[in-house]
Amino acid sequence: MKCLVTGGNVKVLGKAVHSLSRIGDELYLEPLEDGLSLRTVNSSRSAYACFLFAPLFFQLYQAATPGQDPLRCKILMKSFLSVFRSLVMLEKTVEKCCMSLNGRSSRLVVQLHCKYGVRKTHNLSFQDCESLQAVFDPASCPYLLRAPAKLLGEAVLPFPPALAEVTLGIGHGRRVILRSYQEEEADSTIKAMVTEMSIGQEDFQQLQAEEGVAITFCLKEFRGLLSFAESANLSLSIHFDAPGRPAIFAIKDSLLDGHFVLATLSEPTPNSQDLHFSEPCRPAPQRQAHSTPQPDDFASDDIDSYMIAMETTVGSESSRTLPSISLSPGLQPPCNSEGEEDEAEAELSTVPGTPPPKKFRSLFFGSILAPAHSPLGPSPVLAEDSEGEG
Amino acid sequence: MKFRAKIADAACLNHFTRVSCMVAKLARTCTLRIRPHALNFILADPAGGGVSMWCELPQENFFSEFQMEGVSEDNNAIYVELAAENLSRALKTAQNARALKVKLTNKHFPCLTVSIELVSVSSSSRMVTHDIPVKVIPRKLWRNLQEPTVPDADVSIYLPVLKTMKSVVEKMKNISNQLIIEANLNGDLNLKIESELVCVTTHFKDLGEVQVDIRKFLQFLAGQQVNPTRGVCNIVSHKMVHFDLLHEDVSLQYFIPALS
Numbered sequence: 001m002k003c004l005v006t007g008g009n010v011k012v013l014g015k016a017v018h019s020l021s022r023i024g025d026e027l028y029l030e031p032l033e034d035g036l037s038l039r040t041v042n043s044s045r046s047a048y049a050c051f052l053f054a055p056l057f058f059q060l061y062q063a064a065t066p067g068q069d070p071l072r073c074k075i076l077m078k079s080f081l082s083v084f085r086s087l088v089m090l091e092k093t094v095e096k097c098c099m100s101l102n103g104r105s106s107r108l109v110v111q112l113h114c115k116y117g118v119r120k121t122h123n124l125s126f127q128d129c130e131s132l133q134a135v136f137d138p139a140s141c142p143y144l145l146r147a148p149a150k151l152l153g154e155a156v157l158p159f160p161p162a163l164a165e166v167t168l169g170i171g172h173g174r175r176v177i178l179r180s181y182q183e184e185e186a187d188s189t190i191k192a193m194v195t196e197m198s199i200g201q202e203d204f205q206q207l208q209a210e211e212g213v214a215i216t217f218c219l220k221e222f223r224g225l226l227s228f229a230e231s232a233n234l235s236l237s238i239h240f241d242a243p244g245r246p247a248i249f250a251i252k253d254s255l256l257d258g259h260f261v262l263a264t265l266s267e268p269t270p271n272s273q274d275l276h277f278s279e280p281c282r283p284a285p286q287r288q289a290h291s292t293p294q295p296d297d298f299a300s301d302d303i304d305s306y307m308i309a310m311e312t313t314v315g316s317e318s319s320r321t322l323p324s325i326s327l328s329p330g331l332q333p334p335c336n337s338e339g340e341e342d343e344a345e346a347e348l349s350t351v352p353g354t355p356p357p358k359k360f361r362s363l364f365f366g367s368i369l370a371p372a373h374s375p376l377g378p379s380p381v382l383a384e385d386s387e388g389e390g
Numbered sequence: 391m392k393f394r395a396k397i398a399d400a401a402c403l404n405h406f407t408r409v410s411c412m413v414a415k416l417a418r419t420c421t422l423r424i425r426p427h428a429l430n431f432i433l434a435d436p437a438g439g440g441v442s443m444w445c446e447l448p449q450e451n452f453f454s455e456f457q458m459e460g461v462s463e464d465n466n467a468i469y470v471e472l473a474a475e476n477l478s479r480a481l482k483t484a485q486n487a488r489a490l491k492v493k494l495t496n497k498h499f500p501c502l503t504v505s506i507e508l509v510s511v512s513s514s515s516r517m518v519t520h521d522i523p524v525k526v527i528p529r530k531l532w533r534n535l536q537e538p539t540v541p542d543a544d545v546s547i548y549l550p551v552l553k554t555m556k557s558v559v560e561k562m563k564n565i566s567n568q569l570i571i572e573a574n575l576n577g578d579l580n581l582k583i584e585s586e587l588v589c590v591t592t593h594f595k596d597l598g599e600v601q602v603d604i605r606k607f608l609q610f611l612a613g614q615q616v617n618p619t620r621g622v623c624n625i626v627s628h629k630m631v632h633f634d635l636l637h638e639d640v641s642l643q644y645f646i647p648a649l650s
Contacts, residue, residue, distance in 0.1 A: 158483040158518045175514075191499055191523035193476040195483075200514025 001031040001071060001101040004060040009255075010097045010112075014084035015228050016051045016258070021081045022224030023049040023260070028132040029108065030072045031063040031101070035256075039132045040077065046263040047221045048134045057255040059096075071101045073126035075108055083110050083122050093118075101126075136261050138248045141239035143213055145176065146206035149229030149236045149251070155197050156226065159219065165265070166222075168238070169214025174201045181216050181265075205235060215240050215247055216265040225249050225260040240264070391468050391526075393424050394493040396455040403490055406452050407481040409445065409640055414474035415613035416443055416644075421527060421535055422502075424458050424468040431474075432535050444537055444643045451639045461529060468494070469527035469535060472502060480504045480520035488515070500524050538645060541632060543624035545573045549633070550594045552621065555581065556611040558592045562604065565590065568649060569604040573625050602631060602646045610644050 005013055016038065020027060024040030024047075031037075035057070039050040055061040064070035084090060096113040106127075112120040145168075155178055159166065165181040179196040201207050229236045229251045240247040244266030251258045397403045413420055413431045423430040427450070433443040449456045460466035484490050484506045495503045501521040508516040527535070549555070558581060562569065566583040573579045579594035583604070610633065624632040633644040 154516075158520075160479065193473075193480070193523065194497075194521040195480075196517075196519040196521075198517040198519070200510075200512065200516070202512050202514045203510070203516075 001036075001064060001099070002060070002062045003031070003036060003058045003099050005057070005097040005099075006059045006095065008091075009057055010094050011087055011090045012057075012232065012256070013053070013097065014087050014090045015231055016053075016256075017081055017084045018087070019224040019228040019258070020049050020051065021077050023047050023221055025077050027075050027077045027080050028072070028129060029075060029101075029126075030131060031070050033063060036061070036063075041132060041134075042221070047218065048132075048261040049221075049224065049259070050134070051256060051258045053256045054254070068103070071103050072129055072131055073101060073108060074129035075124050075126045079122075079124045080108075080110075083112070083124075134261055136246065136248055136259070138237070138239040138250060141241045141245075141248060143209035143240045144206055145204060145209065145238040145240075146235055147204045149226060149232075149234055151199070151203055152226055152236055153230045155199060156219065156223065158195050158197055160195075163219055165216055166219040167214055167216040168240075170207075170209050170211050171198065172211060174207065174211060175199060176201065176204065176207070177214075206237075209240075213240075215243055217247055217262045221260065221262055222249060225251065225258060228258065391461060391494065392457065392459040393468055394455070394457050394491070395449070395453040396492075397452055397490045398454040398488075400487075402452045403481075403484055403487060405638070405640070406447070407478070407484070409447065409637075410474065410478040410481050412613040412642075413443075413445065414478040416609060417474060419471055420474045421469055421471050422524075423535065424470075425460070426458060426466060434535055442538065442645050445640065446642075447640050465529060465532075467532075469532055470494070470500070470502065470524040471527055472522055472524045476520070476522040477502070477504075480522060483518055483520070484508075494524075495521070497521055500526055538643070540634070540643070541624065541626045541630065543632065544627045545575055545625045547573045547575075547577060547579055547623055549621035549623050549635075550579065552611055552614045552617055555594075556608070556614075559604065559608050559611060562590060562592075563608055567604055568601055569607055570601050571607075571623075571625065571631055573623060579623070601628075601649050603649055606646050610646065
């Protein structure tokens with residue numbers, strides 16, 4: 001493999017590597033006919049990220065030297081990232097970046113041609129590996145949300161950088177809601193602040209989901225793709241399904257596309273009816289003339305805006321076991337595509353009494369039920385395709 | 391108990407945010423007292439070194455709407471304890487807010503709910519809501535949280551520019567843990583540190599002496615981002631130093647006891 005990146009694309013490549021580094025510790029580099037693919041997966045196999053750079057992204061792109069099979073390699077993310085560590089430096093001083101895979105010496109050579117005749121050569125050792133494949137199909141997800149990355153960036157701004165998980169859902173009036181998700185602490189005397197952001201559907205380029213639909217995923221991992229999308233000024237699409245099934249975050253332009261597939265928390269069990277946020281979502285204040293004018297600004301507020309009795313005792317909350325993030329059966333090696341359905345059914349049958357989706361939605365905004373651990377069987381993990389060597 | 395209030399003015403919101411950030415820098419948890427005409431941030435920690443802070447905000451200067459109902463008619467006040475950082479973080483997200491509402495709610499546990507309506511380019515507005523968990527303080531503990539009496543000071547002087555003091559004290563911190571504050575009625579203030587090898591004094595102008603923990607003093611200074619309209623330092627010789635700052639309309643009193 002040999003390819004050459006020039007000009008502003010060097011920084012784009014660098015940013016992509018930064019994004020990927022938020023997910024996994026190893027980078028799978030695979031030159032394909034339709035471009036160079038950079039992939040990674042996290043250690044718990046609950047997040048997968050992939051960028052595909054089309055041949056046009058490069059000034060020169062050669063997937064494989066003629067006569068040879070294309071090489072695939074796995075490199076330490078830290079090593080690869082160190083080449084692109086300083087984005088500022090990339091932008092200011094690097095004119096060209098040349099990458100080539102040398103099968104004989106098992107080295108990925110990355111050469112940065114900088115200003116003033118300076119040339120930096122990095123020889124990164126790699127391991128041969130199987131192809132990292134995740135089977136996912138955005139088209140199979142019933143729900144879709146698409147917005148400029150800038151909007152989503154503003155949407156996550158109120159949340160603390162340390163927040164691990166966030167719930168995304170559609171509330172009353174088809175407003176898109178993001179709410180901080182807190183796992184129930186063993187030490188329940190210390191409660192965390194809950195932050196919620198609500199955005200009207202008009203701000204979204206596409207919204208294909210009914211009220212009540214929601215998923216909970218790792219915000220930190222999502223931020224990885226979001227920062228890339230913001231810097232490239234792209235739109236970000238979120239394809240999702242029922243809780244427990246992975247959510248697909250996608251960006252695309254003419255020269256590249258990126259996909260982050262993140263597991264979502266699985267569906268709550270029936271006994272977590274203990275709704276935490278039981279008042280209906282506040283309707284968005286309307287600008288246009290309303291038939292019933294609201295003179296008192298507080299009238300549109302939530303029902304229980306009155307403080308409780310003095311000696312307050314925190315009500316006994318339903319005990320919830322820690323939810324697990326599991327990959328849906330959808331992520332499987334390609335040869336098991338039929339097994340996929342069986343797995344999905346098996347999943348449902350081990351959780352008897354799980355409310356059918358409709359019922360769940362009617363209880364919803366209202367509240368985001370903190371999903372409890374559904375006793376799933378061992379979830380299939382993202383496995384490397386065990387193709388033969390070479 | 392009920393509490394609902396609204397801030398509609400950007401300048402008021404900024405000011406309120408700055409006050410809460412300052413409180414957050416001084417302690418992890420603080421008490422918020424709500425009464426019909428004022429809000430107070432109170433830090434009373436007699437056990438841990440006796441540093442305490444009393445901050446009073448006249449409510450009319452901040453809130454365009456303010457309704458409260460205390461515990462009872464005779465005790466028309468609400469005392470709650472919260473993590474100061476939560477409030478400052480919540481308020482900081484209101485940079486581009488059209489309006490901010492705060493109220494006491496019960497969402498499975500008592501909360502101070504801050505709702506912010508953000509300015510948005512499109513026709514629909516954006517709302518951010520923060521539910522800050524609070525602990526209601528029972529009436530029997532209220533007497534520990536009353537306004538401290540200003541001591542009869544030996545010396546009362548006006549403070550120099552706080553930023554200058556802060557940069558001086560920051561460097562002194564590396565030399566000694568104890569800071570001697572001297573002031574006299576002529577308008578001189580000295581900040582002095584003594585170690586075996588060196589003695590450093592910064593003269594601001596006057597005399598009357600108290601020895602305090604330098605870190606506490608620095609913490610207090612670090613919290614002051616804006617120079618107050620008026621700052622007075624009262625020293626009770628060998629007992630304590632009391633700072634009385636006035637930022638426009640918010641008064642802040644801070645007490646540092648002397649090291650025994």
